[in-house]
Amino acid sequence: MTEKGAASIRNIAEEPWQQFPGHFGGALSKALVHPETTGSKQLDYRISTYQPMAYVERHVHKVQEQIYHVLDGEGLMDIGEERRVVRKHDVIFLPPGTWHAIQNTGLGPLTFIVVTTPLKDG
Template identity: 80%
Template sequence: MTERKSVIRNIAEEPWQQYPGHFGSALSKALVAPETTGSQLMDYRISTYQPMAYVERHVHEVQEQVYHILDGEGLMEIGDETRVVRKNDVIFIAPGTWHSIQNSGLGDLTFIVVTTPVTDG
């Protein structure tokens, strides 16, 4: 585990990654995470999904999430509802809620995801 310390990070320092369950150029940078800063209570990522990219439908047992759409548009599935999401929309996902996001727009879909606590355990 990385030592816990206060840091300032530049977004260019973190490589883009495609995590398991993410498809079609659904890329993320783990800016604050156990492996990058030693954080234990939150995971903070910026993600960019190219058109047609998505994360598969999934659920977190204990984690809460916030998605903040920075640019583009797509479809957010939350529970039994699917909604268009656009720039400046903020989505709160409670534990136990099945969800997915996909880029159904014409350009890149860029958003922040904050997850707490870090693990679902």
């Protein structure tokens, strides 16, 4: 087992799926790089898979930046007052202060990577 805060290599199968607060209907994530899994101090790196109709509620981050990279499936993403279809190979950048939400409106799982930095909102 790797010491937290040290360099590490982990396999995705080592981290359990979990449903974080504000995520509903089978919106599951694996916290692959996170203070609790690796001891990271600046990054939260997750893979998420949302079943059809699953979603994260609309929310905003005061100081955090986020990147969503859609790996498979399709859904709808709210960014501010705009709603857009997102699908495989879309990369979404969200600066601080941007209200956003994502939901799976497709027929199969919506799978994506989420990178957040810094770890906490101010």
